[in-house]
Structures are given as structure tokens and as C-alpha cells.
Amino acid sequence: MQSLFFTHIETLKARTENALATLGFDALLLGSGSAPRRFLDDTYYPFRTQPDFVQWLPQLNQHPGSWLLLQPGRTPKLYLYSPTDFWHQTPQLPTADWTAAFEIESFGDAQQLGAEFASLGRVALVSAERPAFAVEDWQHNPQPLLDALHFDRAIKTEWELHCLREANRIAVRGHLAAEQAFRAGAGEYRIHQDYLVATEHNERDLPYDNIVALNEHAAVLHYQFQQRQAPNDPRTLLLDAGATCQGYAADITRTHAFDPSSEFGQLIAALDEAQRGILANVKAGVDFVDLHLEMHTRLAQVLADSGLVNASVEAQLEQGITRTFFPHGLGHLLGIQVHDAGGWQQDAAGTLREPPAEHPFLRLTRILQPGFVVTIEPGLYFIPSLLADLRASAAGSAVDWNRVERLSPFGGIRIEDNVAITAEGHENLTRDAFEFVSQCQPAG
Numbered sequence: 124m125q126s127l128f129f130t131h132i133e134t135l136k137a138r139t140e141n142a143l144a145t146l147g148f149d150a151l152l153l154g155s156g157s158a159p160r161r162f163l164d165d166t167y168y169p170f171r172t173q174p175d176f177v178q179w180l181p182q183l184n185q186h187p188g189s190w191l192l193l194q195p196g197r198t199p200k201l202y203l204y205s206p207t208d209f210w211h212q213t214p215q216l217p218t219a220d221w222t223a224a225f226e227i228e229s230f231g232d233a234q235q236l237g238a239e240f241a242s243l244g245r246v247a248l249v250s251a252e253r254p255a256f257a258v259e260d261w262q263h264n265p266q267p268l269l270d271a272l273h274f275d276r277a278i279k280t281e282w283e284l285h286c287l288r289e290a291n292r293i294a295v296r297g298h299l300a301a302e303q304a305f306r307a308g309a310g311e312y313r314i315h316q317d318y319l320v321a322t323e324h325n326e327r328d329l330p331y332d333n334i335v336a337l338n339e340h341a342a343v344l345h346y347q348f349q350q351r352q353a354p355n356d357p358r359t360l361l362l363d364a365g366a367t368c369q370g371y372a373a374d375i376t377r378t379h380a381f382d383p384s385s386e387f388g389q390l391i392a393a394l395d396e397a398q399r400g401i402l403a404n405v406k407a408g409v410d411f412v413d414l415h416l417e418m419h420t421r422l423a424q425v426l427a428d429s430g431l432v433n434a435s436v437e438a439q440l441e442q443g444i445t446r447t448f449f450p451h452g453l454g455h456l457l458g459i460q461v462h463d464a465g466g467w468q469q470d471a472a473g474t475l476r477e478p479p480a481e482h483p484f485l486r487l488t489r490i491l492q493p494g495f496v497v498t499i500e501p502g503l504y505f506i507p508s509l510l511a512d513l514r515a516s517a518a519g520s521a522v523d524w525n526r527v528e529r530l531s532p533f534g535g536i537r538i539e540d541n542v543a544i545t546a547e548g549h550e551n552l553t554r555d556a557f558e559f560v561s562q563c564q565p566a567g
């Protein structure tokens with residue numbers, strides 16, 4: 124696996140040297156980030172490493188205050204912040220095999236870096252804050268450089284794909300444990316705890332806050348709480364929960380009906396079939412905006428077949444009915460960040476393509492290319508505020524409101540897979556992981 128990592132670093136070097144040469148920089152300094160202190164308090168916000176730094180040094184995930192110096196033709200140099208601090212565990216110089224790709228030096232006081240960096244020439248600095256040691260004419264977060272680096276980041280290296288595959292396998296273990304807890308009658312909090320145990324993650328390892336939504340909560344797209352009390356009548360579990368492997372994220376959603384043979388259970392099966400239908404068209408050369416619009420067509424068919432909407436597919440699309448039930452985007456780039464950078468970017472120069480006006484939440488408007496990793500996550504929700512708007516509009520007469528009322532206590536459905544685009548089509552990291560992990564579960 125180490126050889127994949129070294130090849131990954133060589134790819135990053137080539138991309139960075141190209142961007143620096145094009146934009147006229149002599150050096151790039153990447154900061155790992157800092158953990159800000161809470162206002163009027165002596166506790167800190169959880170630390171999360173700056174994503175551009177993660178791509179080079181995913182092994183260092185709790186190392187605020189460090190810097191990586193990149194200069195064309197030179198070995199990348201890590202300045203590891205290791206202050207004298209008897210309150211906290213401070214980082215030691217790493218010694219694992221991957222360190223062969225770097226020169227590494229530790230420091231305790233950032234003042235030291237001023238002299239070290241005095242003669243670097245034209246410097247681009249990428250960090251949340253401008254550090255005190257920065258020289259006046261250094262450019263802080265120059266947009267053209269960020270655009271160039273982020274455009275390239277959509278194409279994953281083999282090593283990144285390996286991490287994303289593994290992150291999916293870890294998350295799937297959590298999803299299987301969570302479903303088991305749901306079927307045993309557990310509440311949201313308990314399901315979340317079982318997820319953490321099965322993935323061997325704590326909260327700060329998660330790429331985003333788990334969405335553990337029972338019953339009506341499944342209609343809240345980013346439901347953020349975990350009720351301690353289990354409901355008397357569990358109907359739905361919508362679990363949108365990921366995992367990380369070396370800083371790379373899985374982003375998986377599964378929706379379970381307590382009674383799979385119920386009307387809602389059948390609706391899940393119908394959306395699952397529609398999701399697999401759209402997956403069949405996920406390949407290089409396809410415009411993601413077209414896929415998103417095609418998903419609306421497929422959803423209109425699901426709504427018509429289930430009796431929720433009594434209107435043709437064409438009429439539903441024309442009147443925007445499907446957007447009430449599926450208000451978010453079909454998917455997004457995935458990698459170091461859950462919503463990875465550059466989703467609207469059309470070129471390295473930073474040209475943006477916004478999504479169609481009626482679909483403002485679509486985060487990806489690029490043509491798919493081999494190496495992209497994206498999510499495919501259609502939904503079908505009963506969101507009270509959006510349904511009220513539809514009911515009040517002319518298009519509302521096509522909806523079977525009795526059926527909506529019957530299904531609203533189930534909240535909604537989202538089915539989300541992580542997919543790597545290949546030269547031949549795609550690799551479904553999530554469905555493959557479910558198959559792989561299920562085979563490894565102890566029998567009985």
C-alpha cells in the first residue's frame with residue numbers, strides 16, 4: 124500500500140509544480156490549521172485539518188499549527204509543530220514508512236519559521252489565518268491557485284481510491300449495526316452509539332455529524348439531534364452516516380422500514396430500483412446535471428406508480444411537483460471533504476457553471492471523468508413546509524393528499540451510494556462494501 128502512497132505524492136508534486144509555474148509562484152506553504160478557542164472559555168472547538176494539507180499528510184490528523192513547504196524540484200518539507208506543553212500530548216516526529224516522502228523537522232515556536240522562510244521568493248500561503256511570520260508580499264489563499272489545485276482534486280489517485288473504498292467498508296459495518304439496533308427497538312441515541320462502536324470511530328473521526336432520523340425526523344434533510352428516548356412505534360430509520368480512512372470520507376445513506384412489506388416499505392423498494400436505474404447511466408462523459416434531471420423523471424414515475432401523484436411524468440416535471448418531494452441535488456464530489464471542492468468548476472482557471480435555477484442545491488455540474496468519486500443520493504420526502512406550498516398551488520390538485528397524510532409519519536427516504544467513475548463505467552464503493560462486509564459477518 125505504501126507504494127500507492129508514494130505514487131500519490133508524485134502525482135500531487137506534478138500537479139502542484141504545474142500550478143505554481145503557470146501562476147508564477149516559487150513556493151507553496153500549506154498550513155494544517157488551528158483549533159480555535161471558544162469565546163470567553165478555555166476549551167477548544169474540535170480540530171479539523173485543512174483539506175489541502177490532508178491530501179499530502181493524511182496520517183497527521185491531530186496536528187494543528189504545522190506547515191508543509193512545497194517547492195518545485197525539492198522534497199516536500201514538513202514543519203511539525205510540537206510545543207512544550209504539559210497539559211496536552213504533543214506530537215512526536217513520525218517514523219513510519221510514509222515519512223520517506225518528506226523532509227521533516229519539528230519546531231516549538233512559530234517565530235523560528237520567519238527566518239527559515241525569509242528567502243523563498245514568491246510565496247503562496249494556504250491557511251485559514253495569515254500567520255504572524257508571513258512576509259508582506261506573500262499571497263494569502265490566492266484564488267487562481269486554489270482553483271487549479273481544487274480542479275485537479277476531483278481526479279482521485281489510486282491511493283485515494285483505496286482510502287475511499289476502505290472508508291465505505293468501515294461505514295457499512297456501522298450501518299449494519301445501526302439497522303440491527305433499530306430492529307431491536309433502539310432510539311436515535313442508542314443507534315448512534317452502536318454505530319460508533321461498530322466503526323471504532325468517535326465523533327471527531329466522523330466526516331460529518333451522523334443523521335440518525337427515526338419516523339418523522341426522516342423528513343428533516345440534515346436532522347441534527349439524537350433523541351434519547353426510543354419511540355413507542357418505530358416506523359422508519361433514515362441513517363446518513365459516514366466514516367473516514369486516512370482523512371477520506373464515506374457518505375452513505377440507507378433507509379429502513381420497520382415493516383418492509385408496508386406501503387412505505389414498498390416506496391423504499393421503488394426508490395431503490397429508481398436509484399439503481401440511474402446508476403446504470405453513471406459513467407465518464409455524462410453531464411451530472413443531466414443525471415440529476417433524469418432522476419426527477421424517474422421519481423415522477425415512482426410518484427405516479429405509487430398513487431401519490433395523479434399526473435403524467437411530463438406534467439409533473441412541467442409543474443415542478445417532483446421538487447417538492449426531492450428538493451436537494453442528486454449528488455456531489457466526495458473525497459477529503461464530504462462535499463468536496465470544485466463541484467461547479469469547469470476548468471483549472473476557475474470558470475463556474477451554476478446549476479439550473481430551479482435546482483439551486485445541486486452541488487455538481489461537471490462532466491463525469493474517470494477518477495471522480497461522487498455520491499448518487501436520490502430522496503423522496505414528506506416535508507410539511509414544502510407540501511403546504513404545493514397544496515396551496517394549482518399543481519396541488521394532482522396529489523393524493525390522503526395518501527400523503529398516511530405516509531407523512533414515515534418522514535422520508537434517501538438512498539446514497541459512493542461511486543468511483545472508471546474508464547469502463549463505475550465502481551460502486553458502497554454496494555460492493557455491503558456485499559463484502561456482509562460476507563465477513565459471523566453466521567447466526
Ligand code: GLY
Nearest residue numbers: 331363374500539
Ligand atoms: N451527508 C450529507 C450529504 O449526503 O450530502
Ligand code: MN
Nearest residue numbers: 374498500539
Ligand atoms: Mn451526500
Ligand code: MN
Nearest residue numbers: 363374375539
Ligand atoms: Mn449523506
